Amino acid sequence: MMRRRSFIAALAAACSWRIMAQVARIFRIGFLEAGSASANRHFVDAFRKGLHERGYEEGRDVTIDVRWADGRAERFAPLLAELEALHPDVIVVASSLGAVAAHKDVKRTPVVFVGVSDPVALGIVASLARPGGNMTGLSRVFGEGLLGKALQLLRDIVPSVNRIAVLYNPQGEVMPRVAEAKQAMRSLAITPIEIEIRDPRSVDEAFARMRRERADALLVITDPLTLRSRDAIVKAAAVNRVPTVYEFAEFARAGGLIAYSASVPALFERSAIYVDKILKGANPAELPVEQPTTFELVVNQKAAKALGVVIPQSLLLRADEVIQ
Numbered sequence: 001m002m003r004r005r006s007f008i009a010a011l012a013a014a015c016s017w018r019i020m021a022q023v024a025r026i027f028r029i030g031f032l033e034a035g036s037a038s039a040n041r042h043f044v045d046a047f048r049k050g051l052h053e054r055g056y057e058e059g060r061d062v063t064i065d066v067r068w069a070d071g072r073a074e075r076f077a078p079l080l081a082e083l084e085a086l087h088p089d090v091i092v093v094a095s096s097l098g099a100v101a102a103h104k105d106v107k108r109t110p111v112v113f114v115g116v117s118d119p120v121a122l123g124i125v126a127s128l129a130r131p132g133g134n135m136t137g138l139s140r141v142f143g144e145g146l147l148g149k150a151l152q153l154l155r156d157i158v159p160s161v162n163r164i165a166v167l168y169n170p171q172g173e174v175m176p177r178v179a180e181a182k183q184a185m186r187s188l189a190i191t192p193i194e195i196e197i198r199d200p201r202s203v204d205e206a207f208a209r210m211r212r213e214r215a216d217a218l219l220v221i222t223d224p225l226t227l228r229s230r231d232a233i234v235k236a237a238a239v240n241r242v243p244t245v246y247e248f249a250e251f252a253r254a255g256g257l258i259a260y261s262a263s264v265p266a267l268f269e270r271s272a273i274y275v276d277k278i279l280k281g282a283n284p285a286e287l288p289v290e291q292p293t294t295f296e297l298v299v300n301q302k303a304a305k306a307l308g309v310v311i312p313q314s315l316l317l318r319a320d321e322v323i324q
Helices: 001-026 039-051 073-084 096-105 146-157 175-187 200-212 224-228 230-239 247-251 264-279 300-309 312-319
Strands: 028-034 062-069 091-096 111-116 135-139 163-167 191-196 218-219 244-246 260-261 295-300 321-323
Touching: 028 073, 028 244, 039 062, 039 264, 062 073, 062 135, 062 200, 073 096, 091 096, 091 264, 096 135, 111 264, 135 264, 146 175, 146 218, 146 244, 146 260, 163 175, 175 191, 224 230, 224 300, 230 244, 230 247, 230 300, 244 247, 247 260, 247 295, 247 300, 247 321, 260 264, 264 312, 295 300, 295 312, 300 321
Parallel strands: 028 062, 028 091, 091 111, 111 135, 163 191, 163 218, 218 244, 244 260, 295 321
Antiparallel strands: 260 295
């Protein structure tokens, strides 16, 4: 009987030790953001909020190693290698270019991507329903009429536009969205004008070409380069008096006229759901890619007044944010 009691006590102690070890474990999360800390820190904050809502406390349950690509595509590979060297349990990576780099270089660590325009077309996942491999996450829908809606909003503000420039980085994995934009313009009887930008220093040159091409307005396609250059783009649009619609709300908050897109902070907050599931043992290959359900319309009244255009009251009532 004494031996039996001793065995039970030893077994209970071992089980308690294992439970305590599991409770005490701190998960490590690598986080690679495409932009800069000064401009995009709120995305990391949104991710932290999502983790907090699922019971994780930084320092107690998780550590988050954050790296910033500063809008430079060439930084993704070395920063991913740097994060992998820390042996994280999962890596969160932002943007299409970041996800493409992770797909190429990260083979074992689970990866949750955020804001990828078309992960199937980019070859990152096998399908939205069953991603396969070690990657899953949240797409940022640009097609299926979203760009068409953004362009219609611009035309609601400036009905006379008939030639709209499309500013994009041809190295930014954005060509499907450029094609979508051109198709949407043609359906609205608008002539598209393609304007490439390959370097932040070429913003003024791009706007000079727009003037030569007699563009009435502008659509900016978002990628790390254009996002990094947003202050220069917004300033040039104001100087050249070009009504501009953006895919990314931060452009409107930086002084741009109007932005309509999926809510990027909401995507980062929801990425915590994927991280939670993976930390609890879920296989990323079997976690369906989620498409956004929250969209935001940001209107900058100050920019409208400077351009001499009037925002329709109906559009102001629809806006999620109006900047005075």
